[in-house]
Amino acid sequence: MFCVTPPELETKMNITKGGLVLFSANSNSSCMELSKKIAERLGVEMGKVQVYQEPNRETRVQIQESVRGKDVFIIQTVSKDVNTTIMELLIMVYACKTSCAKSIIGVIPYFPYSKQCKMRKRGSIVSKLLASMMCKAGLTHLITMDLHQKEIQGFFNIPVDNLRASPFLLQYIQEEIPDYRNAVIVAKSPASAKRAQSFAERLRLGIAVIHGEAQDAESDLVDGRHSPPMVRSVAAIHPSLEIPMLIPKEKPPITVVGDVGGRIAIIVDDIIDDVDSFLAAAETLKERGAYKIFVMATHGLLSSDAPRLIEESAIDEVVVTNTIPHEVQKLQCPKIKTVDISMILSEAIRRIHNGESMSYLFRNIGLDD
Secondary structure, three states: OEOOOOHHHHOOOOOOOOOEEEEEOOOOHHHHHHHHHHHHHHOOOEOOEEEEEOOOOOEEEEEOOOOEOOEEEEEOOOOOOHHHHHHHHHHHHHHHHHOOEOEEEEEEOOOOOOOOOOOOOOOOOHHHHHHHHHHHHOOOEEEEEOOOOHHHHHHOOOOEEEEOOHHHHHHHHHHHOOOHHHEEEEEOOHHHHHHHHHHHHHHOOEEEEEEOOOOOOOOHHHOHHHOOOOOOOOOOOOOOOOOOOOOOOOOOOOEEEOOOOOOEEEEEEEEEOOOHHHHHHHHHHHHOOOOEEEEEEEEEOOOOOHHHHHHOOOOOEEEEEOOOOOHHHHHHOOOEEEEOOHHHHHHHHHHHHHOOOOHHHHOOOOOOO
């Protein structure tokens, strides 16, 4: 596990006032590692709580200590059973609310359903629904990390602190990748270009963008603006109106904008789940002359056969943070490396509990970061 504690945080970490309770809402023991790291950094014990599944698959939460008048921080890391994870969190939040907690702060490093934040045809904006459920259950503050879209913060009517993992990933590049000065930061699609630009400017490196890959679920062609039928109905349109039809998009052949020949290619993104697009990007970069390929992201969901596919691919190393537990995937694929971000989460908890400013944790972060 890669983690370096800056000196300015090291002296502050174990200083918290009384009245703080730290809970883990996970019934899955493999999801509690991050909670234990945070508690250790804060110098507090984990709160006593039982979270388990009844034989009929209902979730039950039993809080076994008083939370009256206290600041309760509920850490919830997302397991493979994401819907159970959500119910565990909601039930625990509501239990703390009915037990007269002073404040209930959710620490959710990876916000589930964050990809479903746009209207797609006749679907729904599930992340908005989830935000409403959390607020209704009694959440008073949310700490999360690298939301898929920053605008998700607007779905909440409570304060949201969207922390960034990029300082830890940048530090990993500088200290763990030999000859990183000969690297180029790569966006695997134009949608990732802003993130790649942010990394490139901070590392003083060049940037490359892969354009023309197969269309993915984030494209405009599947959002709500295209939900009406494309066939014009005579009864629905007034005869005197001729509404111009939008010309459909057509992707060009795959091209790489930027020079990657003889260089280290570092692909950056926020989530690695289905790895097909990363594998295709790696193959394209190899064909263009990149001699080593790294993939870096905040959230490593690594679903299905992702570890096996990565192991058999042209990718040399995949670096993700521990916002989501992936120890099983690491056993299947030695190429997967982990960066520990418990330090910034514990510092956020300490500052909120002590009523201190959070601006220190957002230094040098621009609107596009």
